[in-house]
Structures are given as structure tokens and as C-alpha cells.
Amino acid sequence: MEKKTFVSTRNACKLCAPFGSTLVFKGIEGALPFIHGSQGCATYIRRYMISHFREPVDIASSSLGESATIFGGRKNLSAGLKNVMKQYNPKMIGIATNCLSETIGENIEQYIKEFQSNDKAYSKIPLVGVSAPSYKGTHQTGFHEAVRSVVKTLVKRKGERKKLLSILPGFVSCEDLRHLKEILEDFGLDYTLLPDYSETLDGVFWNEYRKIPEGGTPIRRIKEMGMSKAVIELGKSLLKSESAGSWLSKEFDIPYYNLPLPIGIQESDRFFKTLEKVKGFPMPEKYKKERGRLLDAYIDGHKYLFGKKAVIYGDEDFVASMASFVSEIGVIPVLCASGEDRLKETLKTLIDPKIMDQIEVLPSSDFMEIAEKAEVLKPDVFIGSSKGYFMARKMKVPLMRAGFPIHDRMGGQRMLHLGYKGTQMLFDRLVNIFIEVKQETSPVGYSYI
Ligand code: SF4
The missing domain is CATH 3.40.50.1980 (Nitrogenase molybdenum iron protein domain)
Incomplete structure (x- = not known):
């Protein structure tokens, strides 16, 4: 890997770990997310979620201050949990640590055990703890660790295999x-x-x-x-x-x-x-038709796409699948970048080796590095979150917004990416971006293409 010529990250291509954990807890019925750490982190996560999802988001916090940072946050956690149990009456509380509580060595599993054994009245509500320091990973790490903690805490029952x-x-x-x-x-x-x-x-x-x-x-x-x-x-x-x-x-x-x-x-x-x-049986006719329509669209739109160059950035799995998609429609993913560290390995599981040879891969990257590489590679399009807006604007290259976060447009939460239908939507958007560029830069303009 190329040696980095700077010592600090400049606008990281990732978000913080408790953010990902919080998102998982928001996806469980009756659950309340709780950050064991500083108040500001909960506020940052709330603000970030609200500007993408455009929904109210409540996140509790144990609000560690100076004394708790020195003497430990056990009391804050216990008081905070009792408080939110009364105020919110949740069916479950998901507790994520953060950079501060992890740095001072808080043992969330131990605290949860103590809390539940001290007072039986509080032991009925499931508590799921997850260790989520951002210096050990990204929002994706926090997300997947939280899913793992949820299943490890809640899934107990063996029994007859159900359908x-x-x-x-x-x-x-x-x-x-x-x-x-x-x-x-x-x-x-x-x-x-x-x-x-x-x-x-x-x-x-x-x-x-x-x-x-x-x-x-x-x-x-x-x-x-x-x-x-x-x-x-x-x-x-x-x-x-x-x-x-x-x-x-x-x-x-x-x-x-x-x-x-x-x-x-x-x-x-x-x-x-x-x-x-x-x-045990074939996919419904509806999806066969969606697939057929998509294939037909690939043929119709090929002439606008072939040989175009894309820079794709964001979460590892998103980047890998987007790179696989654009490769099958004739667009070269000249640069694939992520704030996560094993992007190349993930890409190799999906992408043909011949196409891999044409891709520059930037793992653990920030937006300054991505912009510097993009200046050299001269892409026709950027594909990723709204965090790439400034580099796209500077280079006067269109940005196809996809993934997370989308803070400068409405509807990021309603954007479909998956399946034949999601691919169809991405495909149409991408082709139309190139048609629009052609139309806008034409000296005479035209309305028929
Ligand atoms: S300090 Fe850590 S947990 Fe808090 S907002 Fe920053 S990265 Fe996230």
C-alpha cells in the first residue's frame, strides 16, 4: 500500500461506531438506544440521523462528565437506565459505549449484570450492551457488532426447526x-x-x-x-x-x-x-419480468454508458456491490474508496480479476485522498453519499447520490438500491446523468435522443 504523506484524517469517509449501533436499536420494536458516554456524542448521532431520515430521533445518554470520567460511569448508567425506563417504558434498551467510556475502561457487560441483579424490578426489560469505540472501527463495525450482541443476548431457544x-x-x-x-x-x-x-x-x-x-x-x-x-x-x-x-x-x-x-x-x-x-420453488413471475425489463434497459442504455469512468466511495459492501453493478453495464469503476480497511478483499469476492486490474482501491481513506486521486483519474461521475458533494462540485463532475448519508437532498431513506427493481432505478438515474451532461454541454441543445 502507498505510504501516506500526512498524519491526520481529513474528513473521514466513515462515521462513528455508536452511530451504527444506534441505528440497529432503532430497528427493534419498542427499543430505546442509549449511549453510555458523553452527551455530545448522542447529540451528534441524533442530528446526523435526523438530517438523513427526517424523523424525530430520541437517544438517551448516561452523560458522563468530569467526575464520572475519573471515577467511572457506573452510577450515571444506573441512574440513566432507571430514568428512561420510567419515562419511555421501553421493551428493550440497547446500550452502546463510545470513545470516552471505552478509553476509561468501562465494562458494559459487567455493569448490565450488576444493574439487573441489584433490583429485580429492572431485570424484566432486556438490556443489550455493545462495545463501540470509534477508534476500533466505523459505523459499519458498530452496526454489525450491535446485531451480533442482539442475537447473542436474546436468541436462547433451541427447538424444533421452524419454516x-x-x-x-x-x-x-x-x-x-x-x-x-x-x-x-x-x-x-x-x-x-x-x-x-x-x-x-x-x-x-x-x-x-x-x-x-x-x-x-x-x-x-x-x-x-x-x-x-x-x-x-x-x-x-x-x-x-x-x-x-x-x-x-x-x-x-x-x-x-x-x-x-x-x-x-x-x-x-x-x-x-x-x-x-x-x-424450494422458482421466483415469482413478477421478478422474472423485473429482471427481463432490466436486461432490456441495459441494452437500450449501453451506448450512453460504455467506457465511462466512475469513482465510487462509501461503505465497503456498498462500494463492492456498486462496483460490480457498474462493471456489468460497461462503466469502469476507476477508483473505489472506503473508510473501512479491507475494501480490496471485499471487492475481490465480487469483481472479475480483469476488471480488478483497472481499479485503484483506497481503503481507510478520507475525502481529501479521494479528491486527490480523482483529480488524476478524471472520472465522468462520482457515486456515493452527499459527503462527496464538495469534490464533485470542485471538479464539475456529476454526483449520483446513493447509500448513506444523504443530507443535501430529500428522500435518502426512500432510495431503493436492492434487487432488480433497485438496480433498475440506479441504472436509469446513471444513464440520465450522462444524457443530461451531453445535453447541457451541447452547443445547440436537443430534446430528442
Ligand atoms: S467521540 Fe467517538 S463516539 Fe463520540 S461522536 Fe466522536 S467518534 Fe463518535
Whole structure:
């Protein structure tokens, strides 16, 4: 790897770990996220979530100050938990540590045990702790660690194998979650999707404020995940360590399928074939038609796309699946970048070696590095979150917003990426970006193409 010529990160291409954990807790029915650490971190996470999802977000905090930082935060945690149990009446509390509490060595597992054994009245509400220091990972690390903690804490029951599919979708949009549910229902599968923030973070209009919004994965269903017939977990980056899916598989002897995010025809095919295998019959006609329409669109739009160059940045699994998708439509992903550290390994699981040779990979990167490389590679398009806006603006190159976060447009939470339908939407947007550039830069202009 190239030696870095600077000592500090400048606008990191990642977010903080407790952010990811909080998102998981927002996707469990009746759950309240709680940050064991400084108040400012909870405020930052709330602000960041609200500007993407455009929904109210409550996150409790043990609000460690100077004395707790020196003498430990046990008392703050206990007082905070009692307080939110009274105020919110949650069905579960998800507690994530942060940089501060981890640096001073807080033992969240031990504190939870003590809290629950000290007073039986408080032991009825499940508490799920997750260690989430940002210096050990990214928001994706915090997300996946939280899913793993949830299943390890709540899934106890072995028993007769049910016709239940457990699906762990990773960090995808609310619309992606809704689409996954639609597909699973069309297949007639009895499933548990964990987490599911499709309603809690993209709900309907309320007349009165609700402290904990409706929706989320029911806790009773999570408890039954040990009796699943199969586990599907999306995200090839998860293969690097024990994940919720691999733990479930090992602990309860359940067939496990680790798949990439289904973006593009190749990866959507892989996803639908897995569902066919689990269910035991072919995909419904509706999806065959979606696939056929997508293939037809690929042919129609090929002349506008072939040979174009894209810079793709963001979370490892998102970047890998987007790179796989653009490669199959003739666009070269000249630069793939992420704040995560094993991007090359994740890309290699999806991308043909001949295409890999054409890709520059920037793992553990920040937006200054991405911009510097992009200046040299001269892409035709940037693909990623709204955090790439300034480099795209400076280079006068269009930005196709996708993934997370989208702070400068409406509807990031309703953006569909997955399956044939999500790919169709991405494909149409990408082709139209190139058509628009051509149209806008034409000396005469034209309305027919
Ligand atoms: S201090 Fe750590 S946990 Fe808090 S906002 Fe910053 S990165 Fe996140």
C-alpha cells in the first residue's frame, strides 16, 4: 500500500461506531438506544440521523462528565437506565459505549449484570450492551457488532426447526428494507428481518408525538431465530470475523448464506437463487419480468454508458456491490474508496480479476485522498453519499447520490438500491446523468435522443 504523506484524517469517509449501533436499536420494536458516554456524542448521532431520515430521533445518554470520567460511569448508567425506563417504558434498551467510556475502561457487560441483579424490578426489560469505540472501527463495525450482541443476548431457544428464514440485511435504506420484505412475502417465506427500521425511521405523519415510534423487529421473533431453517446475511465484508449470521449458524446448526448486497443482475440473481433454494420453488413471475425489463434497459442504455469512468466511495459492501453493478453495464469503476480497511478483499469476492486490474482501491481513506486521486483519474461521475458533494462540485463532475448519508437532498431513506427493481432505478438515474451532461454541454441543445 502507498505510504501516506500526512498524519491526520481529513474528513473521514466513515462515521462513528455508536452511530451504527444506534441505528440497529432503532430497528427493534419498542427499543430505546442509549449511549453510555458523553452527551455530545448522542447529540451528534441524533442530528446526523435526523438530517438523513427526517424523523424525530430520541437517544438517551448516561452523560458522563468530569467526575464520572475519573471515577467511572457506573452510577450515571444506573441512574440513566432507571430514568428512561420510567419515562419511555421501553421493551428493550440497547446500550452502546463510545470513545470516552471505552478509553476509561468501562465494562458494559459487567455493569448490565450488576444493574439487573441489584433490583429485580429492572431485570424484566432486556438490556443489550455493545462495545463501540470509534477508534476500533466505523459505523459499519458498530452496526454489525450491535446485531451480533442482539442475537447473542436474546436468541436462547433451541427447538424444533421452524419454516422461518432469518435475514440480516446490513446497513441499507428504509426503502431497501421494505423491498426485501415485499420479496420475502411474495416468496411466501415466514421470515425475521433484523434490524427493521423501515417504519421507525420513515414512518407516517403523527397527530401526537410518540416517544418510541411503531415498527421494528418484534423481540419475540428475534428470540425464535435459533429455530430458523436458514440464515441469509448480506455483506461480504462480514466474513472477516464472527458475525451475527455465522454465530447463529454455528450455535444452532442452521444453514448460512453470506451474500453481497444484491445490486446489479449478477448479485440479484445470486440473492434470488438463494431464496429459491430456501423456499424450494422458482421466483415469482413478477421478478422474472423485473429482471427481463432490466436486461432490456441495459441494452437500450449501453451506448450512453460504455467506457465511462466512475469513482465510487462509501461503505465497503456498498462500494463492492456498486462496483460490480457498474462493471456489468460497461462503466469502469476507476477508483473505489472506503473508510473501512479491507475494501480490496471485499471487492475481490465480487469483481472479475480483469476488471480488478483497472481499479485503484483506497481503503481507510478520507475525502481529501479521494479528491486527490480523482483529480488524476478524471472520472465522468462520482457515486456515493452527499459527503462527496464538495469534490464533485470542485471538479464539475456529476454526483449520483446513493447509500448513506444523504443530507443535501430529500428522500435518502426512500432510495431503493436492492434487487432488480433497485438496480433498475440506479441504472436509469446513471444513464440520465450522462444524457443530461451531453445535453447541457451541447452547443445547440436537443430534446430528442
Ligand atoms: S467521540 Fe467517538 S463516539 Fe463520540 S461522536 Fe466522536 S467518534 Fe463518535
